[in-house]
Amino acid sequence: MGEIPLDILALQILTGIALGCIFVLVATGLTLIFGLLNVVNFAHGAFYAAGAYLGVFAFGYTGSFWLSLFIVPLGMAAVGMVTERVLLRPIYGRGMSYPLLLTFGVGYVLVELIRILFGTDGLPFSSPPELRGSILLGDIAFPLYRLFVMAFTAALLTSLWFLIEKTPFGLIIRAGARDAEIVKVLGIDTSKVWLLIFALGTAVAGIAGFLAAPMRGVIPEMGVTVLIEAFVITVVGGMGSLPGAVIAGLLLGIVVSLTSYFAADFSNIVMFAIMAIVLLVRPQGLLGRPEAAR
Amino acid sequence: MQSSRRPISSLSRRAALKFLGAGVVVGACWSRSAAQGAGGLIKVGFPVPLSGPYGSEAADQVRCAQLAVEDFNKSGGLNGRMAELLVRDDKLNPAEAVTRTLELVEKERVDLIVGSLSGAIQLAVNETCKARGMTYNALGVSDRLNEASDFGPTTYHEGLAPYFSVGALGRYVFSKLGNRVAYLIADYEFGYEMRRAFQVVGERMGVQVVAEVKHPLGMQDFSSLFPRILSAKPDILCVLNFGRDQLNALKQASEFGLKDRMKILVGALSSNQRIAGGAEAYTDVVGASNYYWKAEEMFASSKAFNAAYAAKYKGGIPSDYGSYGYGGVRSMLELARKAGSVDPVALSAAVGSGFNFDLYKGPQMIRACDHQSVQAVFVLRSKGPSEMKSPNDAFEVLEVAPPDDTKLRSCAELGLKT
Numbered sequence: 001m002g003e004i005p006l007d008i009l010a011l012q013i014l015t016g017i018a019l020g021c022i023f024v025l026v027a028t029g030l031t032l033i034f035g036l037l038n039v040v041n042f043a044h045g046a047f048y049a050a051g052a053y054l055g056v057f058a059f060g061y062t063g064s065f066w067l068s069l070f071i072v073p074l075g076m077a078a079v080g081m082v083t084e085r086v087l088l089r090p091i092y093g094r095g096m097s098y099p100l101l102l103t104f105g106v107g108y109v110l111v112e113l114i115r116i117l118f119g120t121d122g123l124p125f126s127s128p129p130e131l132r133g134s135i136l137l138g139d140i141a142f143p144l145y146r147l148f149v150m151a152f153t154a155a156l157l158t159s160l161w162f163l164i165e166k167t168p169f170g171l172i173i174r175a176g177a178r179d180a181e182i183v184k185v186l187g188i189d190t191s192k193v194w195l196l197i198f199a200l201g202t203a204v205a206g207i208a209g210f211l212a213a214p215m216r217g218v219i220p221e222m223g224v225t226v227l228i229e230a231f232v233i234t235v236v237g238g239m240g241s242l243p244g245a246v247i248a249g250l251l252l253g254i255v256v257s258l259t260s261y262f263a264a265d266f267s268n269i270v271m272f273a274i275m276a277i278v279l280l281v282r283p284q285g286l287l288g289r290p291e292a293a294r
Numbered sequence: 295m296q297s298s299r300r301p302i303s304s305l306s307r308r309a310a311l312k313f314l315g316a317g318v319v320v321g322a323c324w325s326r327s328a329a330q331g332a333g334g335l336i337k338v339g340f341p342v343p344l345s346g347p348y349g350s351e352a353a354d355q356v357r358c359a360q361l362a363v364e365d366f367n368k369s370g371g372l373n374g375r376m377a378e379l380l381v382r383d384d385k386l387n388p389a390e391a392v393t394r395t396l397e398l399v400e401k402e403r404v405d406l407i408v409g410s411l412s413g414a415i416q417l418a419v420n421e422t423c424k425a426r427g428m429t430y431n432a433l434g435v436s437d438r439l440n441e442a443s444d445f446g447p448t449t450y451h452e453g454l455a456p457y458f459s460v461g462a463l464g465r466y467v468f469s470k471l472g473n474r475v476a477y478l479i480a481d482y483e484f485g486y487e488m489r490r491a492f493q494v495v496g497e498r499m500g501v502q503v504v505a506e507v508k509h510p511l512g513m514q515d516f517s518s519l520f521p522r523i524l525s526a527k528p529d530i531l532c533v534l535n536f537g538r539d540q541l542n543a544l545k546q547a548s549e550f551g552l553k554d555r556m557k558i559l560v561g562a563l564s565s566n567q568r569i570a571g572g573a574e575a576y577t578d579v580v581g582a583s584n585y586y587w588k589a590e591e592m593f594a595s596s597k598a599f600n601a602a603y604a605a606k607y608k609g610g611i612p613s614d615y616g617s618y619g620y621g622g623v624r625s626m627l628e629l630a631r632k633a634g635s636v637d638p639v640a641l642s643a644a645v646g647s648g649f650n651f652d653l654y655k656g657p658q659m660i661r662a663c664d665h666q667s668v669q670a671v672f673v674l675r676s677k678g679p680s681e682m683k684s685p686n687d688a689f690e691v692l693e694v695a696p697p698d699d700t701k702l703r704s705c706a707e708l709g710l711k712t
Contacts, residue, residue, distance in 0.1 A: 008525045014518045022515075120349040122538065124572040134551055140524065141551030146517070215549070216514045217542055217571065221346070226515055260507075260518035265481070267518065268510045 004261060005245040012261050013254055014137070018146040020253020021153040026226050027206035027233035027245040028160065029201035035240030036177045036197045037057035039088065040096060043103040044172050044205050044230060045223025046110035050211040051076050052204025052222060053114055056125050065128035072210045073203035080202025087237065092194075107223075114220045149211050156207070157246060164242065177240065232275045238288020248286060334638055336377040338363065338623055339398030339407040341659055342433075346386035347512050347538040348411055350566040354616030355411065355433065356381050358510040358538065361599075361606055362377035362624035370382045379623070380404060388418040395422045405636040408622045410434055410451070411615060413483030418426040419448055429638045431626050433618040435459065435562055437487050440664040442709030446487050450665040452622035454584050456491035458702050462562050462671045462695035463582040464495030470516065472529025473556045476505035476521065476542060480535035488534035504528050509535070509543075516543045520550045532559045533579075541567040545575040547607060553578065565613045568688050576676035576688075583672045586689055589655050611686050624653050625660065657697060663705035671695040 004012070026048055033041045045076040054075045058068040083106060092099040126132070134141035162168040172193055176183045184190050209222065216222065233252060237244030252271045260267040278285060340359055342352035359379055367376045380402055384391035391410060398404045399422075407423055408431040409414035415614060416432040423430035424446035431450040432439055437457050468475075475496060479485040485508070496503070505526035509518050523531060531552060533543050540560060547558060563581030572701065589596035599620065603612045612620065628651055630636045633644035642665075649660040659668045674689040682688065695701075705711070 005525060011524070012518065012521045015521065019515055019518060055586040120345070120353060121566065124570055126574065128570065134549070140521075141554070145549065161443065179549045210495045212514075215517075215546065217538060217545065219347075219538060222514070257518035261522045262520060264507045264509070265524065268513075 007140050010137060011140045012144055013184040015026070015146075016254035016257030017148055017250060018253070019257055021150050022208060022226075022252035023160070023229055023253050024246050024249030025153055025211065026205060026230040027080050027237065027240065027249050028157070028199075029204035029208070030205070030230045031234050031237065031240055031242055031245040032160075033201040034234065034284065035242070036098075036173060037088075037092075037194050039099040039103065039198075041103045042100060042108060042227070043083070044201075045227030046107035046114075047076060047079065047202045047205040048209035048212075048226050049114060049220060049223040050079065050110055051209035052125075052218045053091065053118055053123070053209075054206065055210030055213060056123050056218055057118075059125070069210065071208070072206045075201040076206030077203040079206075080199040081195055083202070083227050084198035088198070089191065089194075098264065107227075111220050111223070118220070120220060122217055125213045125218050127214035145214060149215075152211065156204070162206075169193075169196075171187070192201050195262055229271070230273050234285075236271075236275050236278050236285055238285030240289070241285065241287040244285055244287030303531035322554070326474060334375070336372060336375050336630065337380055337402060337404040338377055338626070338627070339380050339382065339395070339404035339409070340623070341382040341384040341394045341398065341407070341409045342411060342619075342621075343389055343415070344381075344383040346619055348386060348536065348615075349572060350413060351537060351564060351613065351615035352383075354566065354613045355409075355619030357602065357607060358616040358619035359408065359414065359623045361602055362620045363600065364606075364628070366624060366627040366631075369420045369589075372627070372636070373411060373634070374609045377623075377627055381387065384410060384415060384419075386415065388415050391415045391419050392422050392608060395419050399423070399426055399428050405429070405480070405631075406431070406626050406627060407453075408433065408619075410518075413438070413487055413619070415706070416453075416684060417444055417483065420444060423448055425636055429626065429636070429641055431622045433622045434614075435484065435487070437703070438483070440666050440703075440708050440710075445664055445708070447642050449665075450660065451470070452618055452625065452667045454562075454669070454671065455580075455666055456487050456561065456704055457494065458668075458672045458695075459582040459584070460488060460491035461701060462693070463559065463561070463673055464499060465582070466673045466693050467530070467557075467559055467580055468496065468499040468501055473499070473501045474504050474529045475501045476523050476526050476528035476531045476556075477503065477511065478523065478531060478533045479506060479508045480534070480539055481508040481510050484536060485534045488532075492532055492561070500592070501530075509539070511539065513539060514542060516546045520547065520552060521596065523552065524550075528556050530557045531560055532561065534561045536562055536564060538568060540564055541571040541575060543665055544579060548575050563676070563689075565614065565688060566615065568676060569685075573677065573679040573682060573688070577674045577678040580692065581674060581676075583614045583674050583689075584669065584690060585612070585614045585655055586672050587611040587676060587686065588689075588691060589670075589672070589694075592694065592697065593656035594631075595654050595656065620654055621658070621667065621669075625649075625658070626630070628653065629649055629660065657699060659699070659700055660704075663710050664708055666697045666699075666702060666703065668697045670697050 027207045030044045033039055051072050055068045058071040131148050132147045134143045233248045237248030256267050257272045342355050344352045352638040363377045363379045382394035384394050406429045410419050411434040413436050418433045429448045431452050434453045437455050439451050479489050558579045560581035563583045568576045587600050590600050633640040645660050645662050648662050
């Protein structure tokens with residue numbers, strides 16, 4: 001392969017971080033839901049696709065990317081609330097396989113609904129005019145939109161961190177994740193907390209889908225690959241660990257990107273190889289709790 | 295008296311009802327039989343990937359194939375035998391394609407199979423059909439299908455042979471745009487066949503390969519592959535993928551400024567994706583195509599085909615891959631008309647020294663020795679948004695390479711008896 005020029009190496013790493021940001025956004029929602037509700041959400045990829053479609057639909061009406069970026073989390077949070085309240089809540093406590101199978105079905109129904117409403121061909125969607133173009137890093141161009149996605153991801157994660165670590169609501173979330181029964185005994189209505197967490201996870205998935213739309217296109221099946229990637233990141237980072245999902249997402253983004261340069265044929269399997277190694281050496285993931293691995 | 299007449303009257307009503315019912319059934323059967331002609335309906339099985347990354351192309355193939363069946367039936371069918379299309383979704387999966395093909399052959403008892411637009415899948419379908427002596431016309435681009443190892447007496451190939459289409463593209467482009475070439479290759483049969491075809495024409499034109507990067511089918515983010523391509527500093531990047539992969543690769547290549555540093559070629563242009571993705575992603579991309587609606591400025595058959603499509607589908611235009619559906623179905627039905635039968639042996643015999651026709655894109659021929667459809671190739675440049683006079687004005691026709699079987703590999707080269 002030979003030596004890699006420094007500017008190309010920088011571009012490769014930057015590309016990896018941008019790739020990792022999408023990984024992180026999708027995995028964050030998944031890990032939030034698993035961390036508190038203990039639900040392995042197989043509908044997460046469909047929520048990602050639904051977010052993209054909702055955003056494109058909202059853009060069609062408002063003509064504003066920014067307003068659409070505001071509408072998507074609200075709309076997807078509503079979808080998440082209905083899913084949790086109507087479908088998931090009745091089956092809590094019946095074991096992990098029930099919500100797993102249910103969300104699997106919800107995912108299928110959502111994608112089929114998208115196909116019925118918007119067709120199978122996909123929709124064209126571009127980044128907003130103010131974020132088109134690229135900045136030059138030495139001799140190499142890097143798209144402005146990807147930089148925006150990186151900055152937005154950082155801002156969103158900071159907000160989530162603040163919400164979970166620095167607010168009374170976050171305290172309830174953390175306590176609920178540790179022992180929901182005790183929290184309930186203390187007089188807190190955990191069902192409301194679970195509802196809000198599921199809505200939050202769904203909203204983040206929707207935002208990820210909408211942000212990815214200008215880069216990856218909008219098609220009904222866009223969530224399929226992403227769901228697999230999100231699960232790999234959640235496992236590597238540690239099931240239910242938000243910092244773990246962030247570290248694993250960025251790490252895997254960079255590793256995939258560098259593998260693409262040195263051995264492109266293996267870029268597709270490298271993240272699975274890393275997941276296998278992590279499961280063998282540290283089954284709970286990088287920052288997961290050991291009991292989550294049992 | 296009344297009591298004795300009642301049963302008779304009741305019986306008569308019942309008898310009359312039975313008679314009427316039987317009449318309706320017999321009438322329906324007669325009218326269906328009349329529509330089918332002496333040998334019943336000609337059933338054309340059509341397995342295509344309606345779901346998956348080539349879904350939009352496959353959907354248009356179904357539309358065009360339906361049109362082909364209607365045109366055939368309107369022109370009298372085969373001695374009064376009408377044709378019927380049976381569509382199945384192969385889900386872009388070889389195992390699913392084989393299952394659906396077997397269902398069509400053994401349960402539906404089809405007379406012909408036409409379909410599949412992916413290289414590996416059409417090879418699998420071909421094997422299934424070959425083993426059962428079923429006539430199969432493949433719609434995907436492939437060189438391998440016509441080689442001795444895969445070809446059989448019941449194999450037909452409507453899709454372009456990359457050797458010819460890529461050859462035409464390479465001959466036009468390499469001499470004008472430079473000789474340092476990088477390849478972005480879909481890691482499956484389609485990509486490999488395209489790569490081989492580019493290699494042949496590239497060697498003849500003296501090109502230097504500076505990078506080869508493979509990607510899996512259905513890749514969503516190509517950005518991590520671009521730095522390697524950029525570092526190789528090619529004059530031309532050949533993108534050898536298809537469908538949504540092609541759209542995403544070109545969209546992201548535009549974002550990363552690859553178009554400012556190199557010309558981009560695609561082995562098989564997809565007009566569906568060009569429309570779905572918008573003009574910007576495809577601006578100035580040059581590629582080979584089997585059909586473009588502006589062929590109507592050159593061929594009367596294209597004008598008629600476009601008009602029929604627009605009439606049936608409310609003003610649309612047939613896509614390139616969609617038109618394969620028309621050509622693939624219609625040419626086999628016309629061959630059956632010539633043979634007077636859908637029997638595979640009769641069809642093969644009817645090809646004779648070459649079956650010539652002009653159904654939708656000017657003169658075409660089914661070559662006798664390998665049943666390859668010899669047809670025109672369009673070398674197109676995708677227009678930018680400011681150049682387009684209408685939403686359908688997507689491409690500039692740079693060249694139309696006429697059908698010429700001397701530009702294909704000879705049947706001796708394919709390992710076939712001539």
